[in-house]
Amino acid sequence: MGNPINGSRSTLIFMAEEIKKILLIGADGQLGTDLVKVLQKDYELLCPLLDEFDITHFEKVKEYVKTHAPDLIINTAAFHNTDECEKNPEKSFLVNTFAVKNLSEICKEKDILLVHISTDYVFGLDEKRRIPYTEEDLPGPVNIYGISKNWKSTLANPKGRLIFRCFTL
Ligand SMILES: NC(=O)c1ccc[n+]([C@@H]2O[C@H](COP(=O)([O-])OP(=O)(O)OC[C@H]3O[C@@H](n4cnc5c(N)ncnc54)[C@H](OP(=O)(O)O)[C@@H]3O)[C@@H](O)[C@H]2O)c1
Numbered sequence: 208m209g210n211p212i213n214g215s216r217s218t219l220i221f222m223a224e225e226i227k228k229i230l231l232i233g234a235d236g237q238l239g240t241d242l243v244k245v246l247q248k249d250y251e252l253l254c255p256l257l258d259e260f261d262i263t264h265f266e267k268v269k270e271y272v273k274t275h276a277p278d279l280i281i282n283t284a285a286f287h288n289t290d291e292c293e294k295n296p297e298k299s300f301l302v303n304t305f306a307v308k309n310l311s312e313i314c315k316e317k318d319i320l321l322v323h324i325s326t327d328y329v330f331g332l333d334e335k336r337r338i339p340y341t342e343e344d345l346p347g348p349v350n351i352y353g354i355s356k357n358w359k360s361t362l363a364n365p366k367g368r369l370i371f372r373c374f375t376l
Contacts, residue, residue: 233283262306303355328353
């Protein structure tokens with residue numbers, strides 16, 4: 208599978224045709240619920256819930272991916288209550304950074320495209336910034352949540368990944 212980041216639109220369409228089975232992480236969350244409605248018509252969807260699939264259980268995640276062999280993984284799981292993140296930075300970095308790092312390494316090893324949902328909190332709340340942000344904008348997180356979601360710069364480069372830094376859902 209090619210790298211969609213530098214790929215052309217036709218590359219993305221080509222990759223979309225290759226995708227049959229999708230592992231959707233966080234399928235009962237706000238975004239996950241909507242994605243299920245949209246994706247279930249056209250794809251085989253794997254939607255394990257937290258009690259069966261916890262992204263912080265690194266080895267189990269690896270085993271699950273090996274067993275089920277999805278073509279695409281969409282990660283909507285997060286620890287995103289900003290106040291709770293300040294109180295519990297360990298959990299913030301475990302869920303939002305290290306579990307994502309683990310996922311990306313598995314995807315790199317298995318040549319699976321990873322779609323990860325991030326947040327505009329990685330840019331901070333500087334009112335002087337031009338909106339909308341571009342991919343070239345430098346991060347400037349001002350809280351634990353924003354720092355922990357700014358995983359892009361800290362990771363080895365997987366073969367294929369898309370990161371959506373959403374403002375709101
Ligand atoms: N909501 C927004 O306005 C907004 C804005 C910008 C960016 N985002 C980002 O968009 C993504 C989706 O947000 P959302 O609002 O849909 O979140 P959400 O409603 O809280 O859903 C998160 C989902 O992830 C699951 N989850 C939590 N911890 C997990 C773990 N350790 N392992 C596996 N699954 C786990 C949750 O399961 P349980 O329900 O069992 O806890 C839930 O199904 C997040 O990455 C968030 O940072 C959201």
